Amino acid sequence: MTGSTILELSGISKRFDTQEILTDFNLSVGDGEFFTLLGPSGCGKTTLLRLIAGFDRPDAGQVLLNGVDITALPAERRPVNTVFQSYALFPHMTVYENVSFGLRMAGMDRAEIRERVGEALEIVRLGDLSARRPHQLSGGQKQRVAIARAVVNRPKLLLLDESLSALDLKLRQQMRIELKQLQRRLGITFIYVTHDQEEALSLSDRLLVLNNGNPQQIGTPREVYESPRNLFVARFIGEINVLDARIDEDLGDLNYRAAIQGVSKQIHADVRFEVGDRVHVLLRPEDLRIEYIEDAPSDRNGFIGRVLERNYTGQTLDSLIALDNGLQLTAHEYFNEDDPDFDYTIGQRVWVDWVPGWEHVIPAET
């Protein structure tokens, strides 16, 4: 987290009817951060956003903004604005009227409104569309109007609820870059809600992975991707291969000898384990290396498997390998410029290995 805390949730609980969505939930977000709430649908991320925006009240706990308790403040009095998933632009107003709505409600004088709205529309590059109505805009333009309508009020926090999910892939990627640039330029704290892990990784300074209302892991995209704390996080963020293992020997400096799927290998962990501990060895598909059997040294100690599937994607060659014990592994390999013939045939037997130290080890989950 950078600098001071702007938002703090402490001890938040929320239930709808009989369903407990959040229980004793705590979170702090730093000033100027691009913070993402990531999780599958129903994980409580939208509930959190609504509590921060003020549309719903928590059953217990406090919402603090800059250290001030705003739990009881209604949405219209919070210095927080939301970009809705469906944009929720007022269909009976022009772009200008939409963007100026918040300022008009606050009773600002016309000249100042004109200046601020002009500025906001300039930021989202829609200056020349101010007389249009929402139905005359494309999806990306509506998205930008929704953003302008929120940031024109200079909120302390900008909440974005799955704001890119209605756009097509290409536009989504472009808006991702724009959003990130916008956040840097404005210096406003963004809290972004999404179920799209790729979006979360590329946008966030920090992200929180949520499941069933429980925080799973909080950290930078790199921490969460490279060192997932548990299987849920590992599997939710990207593809991953999970190999069950047992610690056989402590080699010191967090290095261990472990029996992985019956093969004895040296592994490195981030935390201490005891001999006899059961662990998961996690490997991203891009960490795996596949070699032709005849190329490998004959005294090699490693995994042997059969190529089940090979998939050319342009950038990478993705293979599905079945180890002899039945476990299936996914590998993504970049093409080697020096080896234009590099490919596998289905059914071919290969070695599977990885660069020592690239594995991530977590305690086994039952």
Place this chain on the structure above:
Amino acid sequence: MNFKRLVILLTLGWLGLFVLLPHLLVVLTSLLTADTSHLAVYPFTLESYRRLWAPIYAGVFWHSLWLSGVTTLICLLLGYPFAYLVARMTPGWRNFMLFMMVVPFWTNSLIRTYAIKLILGNKGLVNSLLLATGLVERPVQLLYTEFAVIFGLVYILLPFLVLPLIASFDKLDRNLLEAAHDLGANRWQRFVHVVLPLTMPGVVAGCLIVFLPAMGMFYVSDLLGGAKNLLIGNVIKNQFLLTRDWPFGSAISVGLILIMALLLYLYYLANRRIQRKGGLHDEAL
């Protein structure tokens, strides 16, 4: 010839024969000269239209307009909050309320108007109650007043205003209210800037469906209003059946149709303002 064509032709034929042709006949008649024994004769003249401006008819016209206007306003004041509440009810309650609104239609409105007569009469339900409780010493004159006519019109026409309004509230995207909330609009501002403009098509449609028939419901004023509270419908009816001045009756009818056209145009404008083609939900996307 395929089925689709047949249906379209049949419908067009029906509309032409029973809607377009009678209207043309009314316009034609309104341009003829009145004649008591032959109803309407040549030559063509604008005399009937000129007579529309005669003080006595203008008086009736304005009074009728006023009665309909007040009726519409009362229906709106009662119907708007009611429609808002019904639109927010759970489906079970909502169906129940809609059912309750439709029940009166099972009885002919003429008979229901007679029932109002029984309620409002000097020996009617209301006066009996007032006398029994000692609130008044003498029966209050309710029947044959302006009040009775407006009461009858409101009673009969209220459902016609509520139904389009409920549809309008249904189309109102809850996200828009939350957006307004989020942007700092208080309850009143949300109503004025979001709810009202977006339900305006329903308001105008409802008002049209109340206002126009209200001017023509001659039997309501016949039964409840006495001689002083004429509606345009009464005047038209009298021209055709009593005075036998068909051209003048037709001219009044044409005037009524023109007012209706004007109001429909206003409805079109209100709709265009919020661009409701495929419904608000499509636009929110």
